[in-house]
Amino acid sequence: IIFFLIPFFSIAEQIETEISADIITIERGEILRAEGNVLVQYGNNKISAKALKFYQKTKEIKFTEIQDFQDGNAISLSAEEAVISSDLSEGIIKAANLLIDKSIKIQSDEVVLKENQISIVSGISRVTSCDECEGKEPNWYLSASSAKRDSENSNIVYKDVTVRVKGFPIAYIP
Numbered sequence: 342i343i344f345f346l347i348p349f350f351s352i353a354e355q356i357e358t359e360i361s362a363d364i365i366t367i368e369r370g371e372i373l374r375a376e377g378n379v380l381v382q383y384g385n386n387k388i389s390a391k392a393l394k395f396y397q398k399t400k401e402i403k404f405t406e407i408q409d410f411q412d413g414n415a416i417s418l419s420a421e422e423a424v425i426s427s428d429l430s431e432g433i434i435k436a437a438n439l440l441i442d443k444s445i446k447i448q449s450d451e452v453v454l455k456e457n458q459i460s461i462v463s464g465i466s467r468v469t470s471c472d473e474c475e476g477k478e479p480n481w482y483l484s485a486s487s488a489k490r491d492s493e494n495s496n497i498v499y500k501d502v503t504v505r506v507k508g509f510p511i512a513y514i515p
Contacts, residue, residue: 371397385413386429463487
């Protein structure tokens, strides 16, 4: 009987969204506001930000100045702002800087999260794996209008790609 109950209890365990900050206030309309050293955790996902507003009715969190968003796998990002579901699985992130597998750096206008994964990235100004490009122009990079994840084929499809070396365009791929 014990062996049958263990899987039941592990499935029944609920994961909750935890929010901590220097200042937390509740506003009218079931809105929670957090400011200063904001940390949100849901399972393996962690977000640290300057501030957030949690809207109880819509179950959405609006973040301001995300310093670090870690998905518990290989992706880390920072961004100006985001609106994300309370379980951190879906949403839109604006002005994002992504770091994938600690080597691929992506700067974009918008990132769409869907089902706990990055689904679409648009307005990509830079994709590079250059190590020596902190604070200066990388030796090489790609720019693209968008990228979409093709989970079925385990691919990422980029559109309107420009390859640049030392900032100069050397190739264009539609």
